[in-house]
Amino acid sequence: MNFKEKILSYMKEEAYKPLTFHELLQEFEIESSMKKELLRALNELEDEGSIIFTRSQRYGIPEKMNLIAGTLDGNQKGFAFLRPDNKDISDIFISPVDMNGAMHGDRVIVRPMKTTEEVKSPEGKVIRILERANEYVIGTFQKSKNFGFVVPDDKKIAFDIFIPGDEFNGAKTNEKVNVKITEWPDKRKNPEGKIVEIIGDIEDTRTHIEAVLLDRKVRQVFPEDVIKEAIRVSSEGIHEQEYKRRKDLRDLNIITIDGEDAKDLDDAVYVEKINDDEYMLGVHIADVTHYVKEGRSLDKEALKRATSIYISDRVIPMLPKELSNGVCSLNPGEDKLTLSVEMIINKEGKVTDYKIFESILKNRYRMTYTDVSEILENNDEELSEKYKEILPMLKNMEELSLILRRKRELRGAIDFEFPETKIITDETGKATDVTKYERRVSNKIIEEFMLACNETVAEHYYWLNMPFVYRIHEDPDEEKMHEFSILIHNLGYALKGSNEVHPRELQQLLLKIKGKKEESLINNMMLRSLRKAIYSPESSEHFGLAAQYYCHFTSPIRRYPDLQIHRIIKGQLNGKLSEDDYHRLSERTAIVAEQSSKMERIADEIERDVDKIKIAEYMSDKIGEKYSGVISGVTSFGVFVELENTVEGLVHISNMVDDFYIFDNEKRELFGQTSRKVYRIGEDVKVKVLNVSIAKAEIDFVFISNFTEVKMNEEKDLIEV
Template sequence: MGMKKTLLNFMREEAYRPMDIQELVTVFDISQEEYKPFKKTLKTMEKEGTIIRTKKDKFGIPERMGLVRGKLQAHQKGFGFLIPETEGERDVFIPSSFMNGAMNGDKILVQVTKEDKNGTKKREGEVVDILERGNSKIIGIYEGNKNFGFVVPEDTRLNQDIFVSKKDKNGAEDGDVVVVEITRWPDQRRSPEGVVEQVLGKKGDKGLDILTIIKKYGLPEEFSEKILSYAEGVSETIEDKEYRRRKDLRNMKMVTIDGEDAKDLDDAVSIEKLENGTFKLGVHIADVTHYVREQSPLDKEAFDRATSVYLLDRVIPMLPRKLSNGICSLNPSVDRLTLSCFMTIDQSGKIIDHEIAETIINTTARMTYTDVTKILKDKDAELIKKYENLHQDFLDMEELCAILRNKRMRRGAIDFDFPESKIILNELGKPVDIKPYERGIANKIIEEFMLAANETVAEYMHWAHMPFVYRIHEEPDEEKLTKFKEFVYNLGYGIRWTQDVQPKLLQEVLEKVKGKPEEPVVSKLLLRSMMQAKYSPECVGHFGLAAKYYCHFTSPIRRYPDLQIHRIIKEHLNAKIDEKRAEKLAVIVDQTSKQSSERERVAEQAEREVDDLKKAEYMQNRIGEEFEGMISSVTSFGIFVQLPNTIEGLVHITELDDDYYIYDEAHLCLIGERTKKVYRLGAVVKVKCTKVDIDNREVYFNLTEEEEAPKTEIKANKKLVDELLEVKEEMKTNYVDEE
């Protein structure tokens, strides 16, 4: 056990009281030679925030001293929330007067000043230490005059302008979009100061909007010359020894099935239906680790990036294109190195046998989701003739897909069916169309086959007792789940809940609302009650998939965890993992899990913001137009309406001026005091687009004049309106706009 862990365990003991360094030296019997390293360890732990030093120079751990460590999520109005590092711990509200110079994204230490033990009210606190700054470089608009200027951050959560002296503006002119590096951090009395590092251009320049988001989230852009040079040095010729030592599958029929635009093809599939009715499914994944060696410059770069990021008209790849689109991509009719997982699957979907092997393949065809769907769903005669030699394989794949999906549903996997949209940009990067995008049968085939391979590999490696990176999804948040249960009950759905909520019960809810107006709303609320999936060295299962074992094995070109576990699998297959190597791998999988989970979140945020930006731009040209949509969310400050193309806009409560509306949180609806109108989730309404805020990615609607909210009675509580009216005066007095 390392010194850090020993110190932490010691300080967590109930009998521990804060000690100074001399007391700790005595307790741990630190010699004169060990004193400097010991002192350095304490300083490092203090800097990391795992321990703190009091004003009397005594050391202790934050949680024992009323302190909470985590990241600051700031609001544009000045206040913020601490998102704790410790799972299960509640967020802490921080008023603007207690931020003490902390900025959005900072790693901070907060003193809890108000604590409600029952969890019914929010905790409050004050920032006492900033452990690590989250934004050293900020994107914004330069506003200048003769002697100095300010950069107004694009991110509205960074609500302090950055002062820039004349000598530090580096050619920036009024209205330029710039990158500014902070040289002096803010405190209670002083604004942050900085130096303009780069002028990106004028607002409205082609592609600058997405580039601004890339810079805002600190996403990597071009690869360095060193990395590109290293990639160019990777041989495209497969060595003779690889042909000799690998299982040769070049004569086996197999295809890749991807989107039309995909260039990084990392999975191929093969299928054989045996005489006894069982299937032999092959999932063949690009062997990226053959080219990206551990600790090489390529590996270190891939670890830092951790994932490819897809931003509509551009991709920020995890690996240079020489590998991702070239030697690693499973392009048709060329030899490629792979790691294959063969599964023998019976008619019930049970995997009765499997084999994992290093292989060499030569794919038969590069198929698209569109073409395979046309072959299977539309019975397209021309395509069937073109792919005559593969037609039966596609039919077998469709049959096996249904078997595997039915098996997942039987065990209780939660299958969200959210509407997806495709944003079409013109050559100037402007959105010209946003249309619903349906997952066809081909998409579902690949999805089921990849899920099966991921589970099989995870279970195999779990029982091999090797360090590994699992994909885990923990049980839902108890408090949020309770609210979800109440909402479902109030909708009139009787579910016999057990004490331990199983995914099968939640799947039952989705099945009951399928095809009904409230389906998207119930799905969204259920998703919000769930935990986020993440990577972990611990195999704790995947709640949403109802799977005991799960990992990400199928996309090593674009996800680092997949690449890392390929290394471990190959070493295990070749009996190269001894005790010493296992110890090293334990550290590696822990680092990989943390880094990959964190970078995945950042990529998701950037992808979502680009989508929201383009949706807002699209609606800006449609102000005054009328649409039909569904109420997707109800809050105390208004209702959100989602259009069929997935664009969502707010009808603010001030626009509902025909009555005074009371917010019923239990039933998630707004109820008219006089008219008894009820605006509830799932109701279809007509709206007009009235305003678009591009900077905040927000769309605003008004209900059209002829639109009348349905006068629906709430099933579960007919006296509800009368009870709410009794407290109307109090609510009017205490009303706070929560927007």
């Protein structure tokens, strides 16, 4: 237990009463020479919100003083909710008058006030701001003669930011800018700031994408020392000793299967049918740790990023291209260092034996998902001839993947079949089409092989009782599952009445809706109802996969957790882990899990926001065009409609002019007071594009055939996308 933990443990004792600094010196019997160490520890605990320093100059635990530390989740109307650090404490409502200059995202100390039965949510008042979240704010500049305002992109920031006339720095009205806040808000005035960067004109799509990346503080450029290290390690070549000590797999027909545009090839596969009852599956992963050493510049930068970010017109990699696309990537015809897992799998899909070892290989064929699918699905003659050397193996791969898939289905793993959105861009980056991205047979082969490998590795190191980074997925929240049950009930489906839902029950629902018009809709609703998978130093069941043990081992070029467990595995394989290493790794895996989970969430948000911007760009020249769609959501302010190509837009209630519509929250329906017309999820509708805002990434539809007389020939004009 370190010094900070000792202090915190002592203060949490029931008998503890707030003490001054000098009283704590006496209690801990600390000599004068150690005063600075105690003060440093107390200051760090105070900054974290773990303890509080009172006006009477005493230290104590917030909860013991009826105070709660947490993060503010703001609202554009000025109020906020405190999301407490202690997850056992309910969220606390903070009215605008009780914000005391705090803003969305700030870490604060709150004093709870009203907790009576009449109050739906406990209320509180901000008494201290621990950490500001918005030193820089992205927004749109509006200029007046002697001053200006920046309207934040983040609607949860309730204030426009006042800009004095001498702080414009050349910005013009309707330019997207980055503002540094120089004075924080109070009850009488807005925050004040100065413009530090002009991002671009709001009419330019690239401006909004850059704003998203800036707002999330994405590290787009690698520091110079990182680039230098990447160039140096990538030019070293493979030392002779590596050929001697690793298992040589260069004679095997090992292949990669990836997308056409992929450049970071980190997984290769090989399958051999041993007999009628057994297969040997080899999964071979780039040995990135050979080049990225813990604690060096490359490694520190990789952990800060923790993941590569894939957006429609570029990749923001975790590692410099010298590694991600070069020395680490399993490019065809080149000797590459790898970490391998070879599994013997029987016809029931059970792994009966396996080996984990360091290896060296040569990728024989750089296959694409499209080519492999065309061979296996359509018996493409030209491709079959081109790849005749590995054609039997490709068929064995398909056989084995079906066996593994069947095994997962039997245990109840949830397999979402909804199509992903694929955005096509031209050479300038402009969105030219939005289509569905299909998971074909080749995608499913690789998916099954990676799942089997990840489970095998996770279980092996769990039973070795080693520090590790696991991928876990907690059971669903009961309230969200109840809400999901209501939604699907309105579509004619049901879950069993039990509070605890087994993944098998959700899997069976997905099988029932397969091929039906509501399939994509229910898939998406179910996904939103489940918790998000995270990384953890502790093993726990993965609900969605119905797996007892799971980790991410197969993508160390683009995910830091994979890189970290590769280090642990190599240390164990080579007998290089001491007792001190175990203790250090226990702390390290906790840090990696937390940072990787955090950065994964940010990457997901960025990818989602950029997709919305690019989809709006694609739809921007389609105002007035008509489409068929399905209702994907119903709210008090309107109806969301999804088109066949996955584009989603809103029919705002203000544009539903044929009647006065009332929202039924329980049934998630809008119904007309006079016409009794009902709009519910899953219903087929016809819409026209009314308006598109690239700046807001919003698409507005209006219903056509239900509200106005539409001639038969107009109905024929409906665009099937």
